[in-house]
Amino acid sequence: MPDHLTAKVEEKRPEAPAAAHTDPKPAAAHVPGSGGGPLPGRRPFGGTSEAEDIPQGYGINCLVLLVRDPSWIHSYWEITPGKNEEALASLELQPGETASRVLRVYDVAGAEFNGYNAQLFFDIRVDDFARNWYFRVDPNRTYCAEIGLLSSSGRFAVLARSNTVRTPRAGMSDVIDDKWGTVAEDYYENLYALSGGFDVGKSSLELRRMLEERLRAELSSGAVSSFGASPVRKGAGAKGRNFWFVLDAELIVYGATAPDAAVTVQGRQVRLRPDGSFTLRFALPDGVQRIDAVARAADGLEERSIIPIVSRTTEVPEPVLHTEES
Amino acid sequence: MQPKGYLSIVLHAHLPYVRHPEHEEFLEEDWFFEAMTETYIPLIHVFERLHDDGVPFQITMSISPTLASMMNDSLLTGRYLHHLDKLIELAGKEVERTRWMPEFHRLALMYHFRLTFARTTFADRYARNLIHAFRRFSELGHLELMTCGATHGFLPLMAGNERAMRAQVRVAVATHEQFFGAPPKGIWLPECGFDERVVTHLKDAGIKFFFVDTHGVLHASPRPRYGVFAPIICPDTGVACFGRDMESSKQVWSAQEGYPGDYWYRDFYRDVGFDLDFEYVKPYIHHLGIRKCTGIKYHRITGPGDHKEVYDPQVAREKAAAHAGNFMFNREKQIEHLYGLLGKEPIIIAPYDAELYGHWWYEGPEWLEFLCRKIAYDQQTVKLITPSAYLEKHPTHQISMPSVSSWGYKGYSEVWLNGTNDWIYRHLHRASDRMIELAGRHRGERDPLTRRALNQAARELLLAQSSDWAFIMNTGTMVQYAVKRTKSHIDRFNRLSDSIARNAIDPGYLRELEWKDNAFPQIDYAVYA
Numbered sequence: 058m059p060d061h062l063t064a065k066v067e068e069k070r071p072e073a074p075a076a077a078h079t080d081p082k083p084a085a086a087h088v089p090g091s092g093g094g095p096l097p098g099r100r101p102f103g104g105t106s107e108a109e110d111i112p113q114g115y116g117i118n119c120l121v122l123l124v125r126d127p128s129w130i131h132s133y134w135e136i137t138p139g140k141n142e143e144a145l146a147s148l149e150l151q152p153g154e155t156a157s158r159v160l161r162v163y164d165v166a167g168a169e170f171n172g173y174n175a176q177l178f179f180d181i182r183v184d185d186f187a188r189n190w191y192f193r194v195d196p197n198r199t200y201c202a203e204i205g206l207l208s209s210s211g212r213f214a215v216l217a218r219s220n221t222v223r224t225p226r227a228g229m230s231d232v233i234d235d236k237w238g239t240v241a242e243d244y245y246e247n248l249y250a251l252s253g254g255f256d257v258g259k260s261s262l263e264l265r266r267m268l269e270e271r272l273r274a275e276l277s278s279g280a281v282s283s284f285g286a287s288p289v290r291k292g293a294g295a296k297g298r299n300f301w302f303v304l305d306a307e308l309i310v311y312g313a314t315a316p317d318a319a320v321t322v323q324g325r326q327v328r329l330r331p332d333g334s335f336t337l338r339f340a341l342p343d344g345v346q347r348i349d350a351v352a353r354a355a356d357g358l359e360e361r362s363i364i365p366i367v368s369r370t371t372e373v374p375e376p377v378l379h380t381e382e383s
Numbered sequence: 384m385q386p387k388g389y390l391s392i393v394l395h396a397h398l399p400y401v402r403h404p405e406h407e408e409f410l411e412e413d414w415f416f417e418a419m420t421e422t423y424i425p426l427i428h429v430f431e432r433l434h435d436d437g438v439p440f441q442i443t444m445s446i447s448p449t450l451a452s453m454m455n456d457s458l459l460t461g462r463y464l465h466h467l468d469k470l471i472e473l474a475g476k477e478v479e480r481t482r483w484m485p486e487f488h489r490l491a492l493m494y495h496f497r498l499t500f501a502r503t504t505f506a507d508r509y510a511r512n513l514i515h516a517f518r519r520f521s522e523l524g525h526l527e528l529m530t531c532g533a534t535h536g537f538l539p540l541m542a543g544n545e546r547a548m549r550a551q552v553r554v555a556v557a558t559h560e561q562f563f564g565a566p567p568k569g570i571w572l573p574e575c576g577f578d579e580r581v582v583t584h585l586k587d588a589g590i591k592f593f594f595v596d597t598h599g600v601l602h603a604s605p606r607p608r609y610g611v612f613a614p615i616i617c618p619d620t621g622v623a624c625f626g627r628d629m630e631s632s633k634q635v636w637s638a639q640e641g642y643p644g645d646y647w648y649r650d651f652y653r654d655v656g657f658d659l660d661f662e663y664v665k666p667y668i669h670h671l672g673i674r675k676c677t678g679i680k681y682h683r684i685t686g687p688g689d690h691k692e693v694y695d696p697q698v699a700r701e702k703a704a705a706h707a708g709n710f711m712f713n714r715e716k717q718i719e720h721l722y723g724l725l726g727k728e729p730i731i732i733a734p735y736d737a738e739l740y741g742h743w744w745y746e747g748p749e750w751l752e753f754l755c756r757k758i759a760y761d762q763q764t765v766k767l768i769t770p771s772a773y774l775e776k777h778p779t780h781q782i783s784m785p786s787v788s789s790w791g792y793k794g795y796s797e798v799w800l801n802g803t804n805d806w807i808y809r810h811l812h813r814a815s816d817r818m819i820e821l822a823g824r825h826r827g828e829r830d831p832l833t834r835r836a837l838n839q840a841a842r843e844l845l846l847a848q849s850s851d852w853a854f855i856m857n858t859g860t861m862v863q864y865a866v867k868r869t870k871s872h873i874d875r876f877n878r879l880s881d882s883i884a885r886n887a888i889d890p891g892y893l894r895e896l897e898w899k900d901n902a903f904p905q906i907d908y909a910v911y912a
Contacts, residue, residue, distance in 0.1 A: 109874035126795035230604035
């Protein structure tokens with residue numbers, strides 16, 4: 058949506074967490090959770106008039122990875138207390154040793170991960186009470202993760218293993234299909250530029266950056282969110298203040314006559330209520346309005362007129378600003 | 384003379400399923416009413432005028448299953464008619480109130496005319512069901528109708544659950560066929576959210592083509608020889624993928640450079656619902672007295688500040704014509720250049736949210752009409768085409784797998800996966816897994832009550848999966864409603880599935896849900912098996 062046409066009162070751009078290993082960002086609506094959490098309470102069936110809510114957890118150990126973009130993965134998990142105990146016990150911690158929760162992310166490069174065949178991995182320390190985490194990765198790679206307990210001596214007990222995900226490519230593919238003809242060196246650069254709607258003649262890195270900028274700034278989707286929002290009322294405040302004031306005036310003209318009479322105001326016929334009364338409402342601009350009101354009896358033998366003449370002018374003095382002292 | 388290239392205007396019409404029989408009036412149903420009055424009916428008028436004048440035109444349009452369901456729903460269309468009648472009443476009062484202010488008065492007359500004309504179109508000519516209108520233009524050969532995900536579920540965040548993705552596709556295709564008389568050849572993936580695993584399911588559902596954002600094609604592998612200017616065919620399935628053209632998008636969407644921001648176009652925010660005296664507008668705003676848009680607006684954008692001049696529809700119309708000419712001219716230049724570079728006719732894909740036309744950009748439908756006329760009569764380089772017609776003419780294309788992508792801000796999944804909305808996914812995923820479990824266990828279920836419960840569970844899951852909720856949470860307006868919808872559908876699903884598993888279905892509760900969440904009446908839970 059074009060920015061200025063959307064009814065977003067406040068621009069919300071989700072920020073990528075800065076560090077490679079990040080804190081989770083619980084949203085306001087985030088279900089508060091302990092590390093494991095009790096099984097969801099079963100509410101008796103009582104119809105949808107009761108508060109409808111989501112459970113804290115489902116009592117199933119799991120770790121799920123969701124790709125956010127070429128450089129970020131979001132993970133969420135649920136670990137039952139029982140599983141946690143089991144894993145802790147299996148570590149057989151010696152006196153003085155501690156164990157902490159760790160998200161171990163494996164780069165599995167296309168192979169089916171069996172626990173041992175990863176190319177490399179990195180660990181992210183996560184809070185015991187965390188239930189999700191965003192972490193930074195590379196584009197066009199395949200990842201799998203485990204959440205587990207890592208002892209201070211380096212032993213690792215798995216609590217749950219995730220699905221395998223692949224991050225998308227961040228630029229053009231290196232695979233070129235010769236079947237479709239060989240082309241000049243700069244052909245693809247030109248094509249990329251044209252496809253992205255830029256001027257030709259930029260390096261592919263610049264082009265990619267511009268494409269990202271374009272996606273970031275201008276061409277987002279989504280109409281429904283804009284429905285129903287209230288417009289932003291900005292004030293023409295003095296010295297950049299956000300104060301505003303508008304005022305206008307209207308005129309109500311009302312009258313009554315015999316219910317079977319014919320009434321015109323400024324030449325236009327007016328419909329009467331059953332009791333012979335009527336009301337007119339007019340926006341009143343600056344200037345003079347001559348309101349010719351004529352009532353004609355039903356038998357056509359008598360006409361009466363009443364002509365209010367209304368004038369309006371408007372003064373708008375400069376805003377008065379008070380300093381702190383006065 | 385043969386054209387040097389093709390232009391495909393793609394309009395994506397979608398609203399989430401918002402229908403609250405339990406309340407007499409519900410604020411969020413306004414989305415539907417506004418879109419009907421300001422976008423769908425005006426577009427139909429454009430198609431009617433073009434057709435009546437014998438202008439050759441082809442436009443591609445997706446109508447999401449939830450939107451089609453609402454257009455077909457008599458509760459909502461009855462409420463809409465009432466809403467429209469109130470607006471006409473307000474417009475009538477405005478005609479009287481503005482008698483001493485000619486510049487406003489002529490606008491009031493304009494709105495009164497347009498609203499009453501909209502009413503006759505809706506109520507008389509199409510019998511309160513706009514599906515008839517879109518179907519008519521499809522049958523006349525002007526409109527290629529496509530579907531969209533059943534409830535606009537965002538596929539890349541379904542954790543690769545193929546059955547869940549497949550259900551979104553299959554329910555969509557079935558619903559589309561039910562309403563439009565034939566299965567769709569194309570699909571608009573919700574938010575262009577592409578996950579490679581959906582392609583086989585598209586193929587199985589008879590889909591021949593879909594769309595992705597620019598980088599979805601540009602970053603495809605192997606590298607696409609023709610960039611976004613030709614479709615690519617997905618490996619092993621033969622399903623074609625078209626990529627969005629940035630250049631034509633930018634001219635319409637862009638906040639800085641786009642047409643809709645022109646100072647002579649109508650300003651969206653100066654609505655009488657907010658500007659006029661409270662007592663006067665009270666009957667036409669929310670019944671609790673909360674001001675809202677009515678659609679009657681008197682000002683033009685004028686400039687970047689707050690000062691707004693009165694709208695001049697004549698000048699705005701001239702602008703729309705000039706912008707249409709400009710757009711066409713740019714497409715001609717673009718296509719001529721590409722024709723030289725590529726050695727073949729490029730196809731330019733120009734997709735937009737339908738609601739941009741008329742609702743956000745009041746003059747949008749006029750622009751579209753001018754564009755179609757100019758393309759038909761003022762030049763020979765560009766020809767309007769639909770993807771199906773193009774594929775029939777040019778069936779052979781490079782095989783390449785598009786890249787995971789979306790047309791959302793930043794190009795991937797961040798809009799729907801960030802601190803404001805990431806909490807929903809563990810619930811959606813668990814519910815999908817559970818639905819599949821239940822569907823498998825109850826294959827060929829005979830007991831009618833159980834079948835109904837399973838079908839309703841499927842409905843609740845689909846409704847919970849609407850990407851609109853996560854989108855709204857991210858945007859920050861109407862968040863409460865989106866959160867409530869997510870929680871209630873998940874809760875309803877959980878209770879239903881629990882009761883099915885324990886063989887203790889509550890018929891009263893089930894009936895209540897069937898009444899409240901009545902989308903997709905023909906759904907068969909087996910779509911998850």
